[in-house]
Amino acid sequence: MLSEAEFLQQYDPGDFERPSVAVDVVVMTVCEGVLQVALIRRDQHPHMGRYMLPGGFVGIDEDILAAANRVLRDKAGVSNIFLEQLYTFGGPGRDPRMRVITVAHVALVPCGVLETVATYPVQVDWDGEDGGPAMAVQDGESLPMAFDHADILGVAVKRLRGRLSYSPVAYSLLPETFTLRALQEVHEAICGHRLNKPSFRRRVLASGELVPTGEREESRAHRPAELYRFALGD
Amino acid sequence: MLSEAEFLQQYDPGDFERPSVAVDVVVMTVCEGVLQVALIRRDQHPHMGRYMLPGGFVGIDEDILAAANRVLRDKAGVSNIFLEQLYTFGGPGRDPRMRVITVAHVALVPCGVLETVATYPVQVDWDGEDGGPAMAVQDGESLPMAFDHADILGVAVKRLRGRLSYSPVAYSLLPETFTLRALQEVHEAICGHRLNKPSFRRRVLASGELVPTGEREESRAHRPAELYRFALGD
DNA sequence: ATAATAGTGTCTCTTAGACAGTATTTG
DNA sequence: CAAATACTGTCTAAGAGACACTATTAT
Numbered sequence: 340m341l342s343e344a345e346f347l348q349q350y351d352p353g354d355f356e357r358p359s360v361a362v363d364v365v366v367m368t369v370c371e372g373v374l375q376v377a378l379i380r381r382d383q384h385p386h387m388g389r390y391m392l393p394g395g396f397v398g399i400d401e402d403i404l405a406a407a408n409r410v411l412r413d414k415a416g417v418s419n420i421f422l423e424q425l426y427t428f429g430g431p432g433r434d435p436r437m438r439v440i441t442v443a444h445v446a447l448v449p450c451g452v453l454e455t456v457a458t459y460p461v462q463v464d465w466d467g468e469d470g471g472p473a474m475a476v477q478d479g480e481s482l483p484m485a486f487d488h489a490d491i492l493g494v495a496v497k498r499l500r501g502r503l504s505y506s507p508v509a510y511s512l513l514p515e516t517f518t519l520r521a522l523q524e525v526h527e528a529i530c531g532h533r534l535n536k537p538s539f540r541r542r543v544l545a546s547g548e549l550v551p552t553g554e555r556e557e558s559r560a561h562r563p564a565e566l567y568r569f570a571l572g573d
Numbered sequence: 574m575l576s577e578a579e580f581l582q583q584y585d586p587g588d589f590e591r592p593s594v595a596v597d598v599v600v601m602t603v604c605e606g607v608l609q610v611a612l613i614r615r616d617q618h619p620h621m622g623r624y625m626l627p628g629g630f631v632g633i634d635e636d637i638l639a640a641a642n643r644v645l646r647d648k649a650g651v652s653n654i655f656l657e658q659l660y661t662f663g664g665p666g667r668d669p670r671m672r673v674i675t676v677a678h679v680a681l682v683p684c685g686v687l688e689t690v691a692t693y694p695v696q697v698d699w700d701g702e703d704g705g706p707a708m709a710v711q712d713g714e715s716l717p718m719a720f721d722h723a724d725i726l727g728v729a730v731k732r733l734r735g736r737l738s739y740s741p742v743a744y745s746l747l748p749e750t751f752t753l754r755a756l757q758e759v760h761e762a763i764c765g766h767r768l769n770k771p772s773f774r775r776r777v778l779a780s781g782e783l784v785p786t787g788e789r790e791e792s793r794a795h796r797p798a799e800l801y802r803f804a805l806g807d
Numbered sequence: 808a809t810a811a812t813a814g815t816g817t818c819t820c821t822t823a824g825a826c827a828g829t830a831t832t833t834g
Numbered sequence: 835c836a837a838a839t840a841c842t843g844t845c846t847a848a849g850a851g852a853c854a855c856t857a858t859t860a861t
Binding site: 518519520536537540558559560561562563564565 | 837838839840841842843
Binding site: 535537538541542545555558559560561562563 | 822823824830833
């Protein structure tokens with residue numbers, strides 16, 4: 340009878356065909372009340388000219404989340420931002436070159452942080468509990484998307500909407516300090532409809548997640564709003 | 574310049590090392606108010622003697638969900654049950670034999686349907702929004718689990734709890750017709766605490782998801798409860 | 808009748824939406 | 835002062851927990 344160590348010593352993994360494993364990252368931001376997604380125009384086959392999510396293959400000894408962070412750094416030029424796994428897409432035929440299983444992720448960044456990649460407004464044709472693919476638009480035209488990336492984007496928006504009510508995701512989309520109005524605009528951009536102001540304020544202030552800074556925004560032509568900070572874990 | 578068809582013709586995927594991709598299925602059921610999970614005792618290295626989730630490798634041309642359904646059929650003897658993707662676990666070193674990335678799934682079956690696999694009560698040491706690994710117990714002893722399957726089980730319970738409030742998952746754990754008491758017991762088993770009876774009844778009856786059958790349970794020593802049916806999509 | 812559970816009526820508390828009001832800034 | 839927006843007070847409606855009550859069955 341072999342010990343476990345002996346077993347591992349003599350173990351032969353075999354040479355059956357294995358799929359490639361990739362990560363794709365749905366990098367989202369909200370600017371001026373509009374939900375946007377980072378996309379890259381493909382300049383190579385397949386799907387040349389279509390728009391894709393930043394992605395890359397997972398190294399044989401690389402953790403999946405680490406691969407997603409690497410993609411974020413290399414293709415979007417950002418680090419240390421909100422990043423979580425979304426869903427794994429792996430239908431045979433989703434990439435015409437070979438079998439590729441991709442672990443999709445969602446990343447959230449404040450407006451204006453992305454410099455090395457372009458972002459486009461996200462448009463969603465469904466509401467509430469439904470789901471489906473989502474589009475990215477430019478000048479009123481919807482952009483053609485590569486592979487199944489429109490489906491991935493749709494799942495990302497749906498997940499984001501679901502998390503909004505019980506998770507502090509919106510803070511990842513805002514700068515260090517922000518006004519309640521800006522926070523509300525982020526919520527409205529994600530869920531796709533307007534919210535009641537007094538109710539929104541009550542709710543977020545009662546959550547205990549916000550700390551007033553005492554500072555005010557530099558006013559435009561009106562009364563300046565107080566700046567708040569997100570109360571990180573306590 | 575190559576056309577896309579020509580490009581694909583000459584494309585060489587290369588021979589870089591690829592991870593193996595597997596599916597694991599957390600098959601859960603609720604019997605007599607107790608949440609249980611199907612586990613298989615390993616009779617081979619590695620982790621011989623420990624308990625694992627039913628799982629298997631994804632074929633090179635096999636859809637991921639299809640692989641999970643195949644595992645359900647072959648290892649648990651059930652088909653056509655609730656099954657959805659949970660999370661992808663892929664840390665290097667999670668399997669000592671080789672790099673294995675596993676797409677974990679959750680399946681739900683009514684009590685008494687599983688015959689070819691044993692189930693064990695699930696015990697969770699955390700509450701509410703937290704998370705963490707979960708244990709399976711037998712005769713008061715917690716079972717040693719293989720690989721990272723305790724973590725996977727923990728994520729499955731957390732996800733199940735989260736879905737409970739806005740998704741009709743509980744019906745997948747009940748037979749065709751059931752009493753409101755049985756439905757409430759399923760909810761209590763999943764969320765881990767007792768619920769208020771009148772409030773629970775009001776909520777589920779108002780949801781429009783339930784249709785009274787007019788039938789009654791065959792009574793034990795008391796007033797028999799009415800049997801309801803889940804109103805499938807309308 | 809008694810035991811045991813099914814099912815309901817009602818009170819209260821919390822929370823959200825609606826709406827109108829007051830406060831504070833620039834010009 | 836006017837304009838514009840920040841912020842708040844209050845009313846109302848919906849929903850949940852708590853508790854006690856009535857209803858129906860078997861023994």
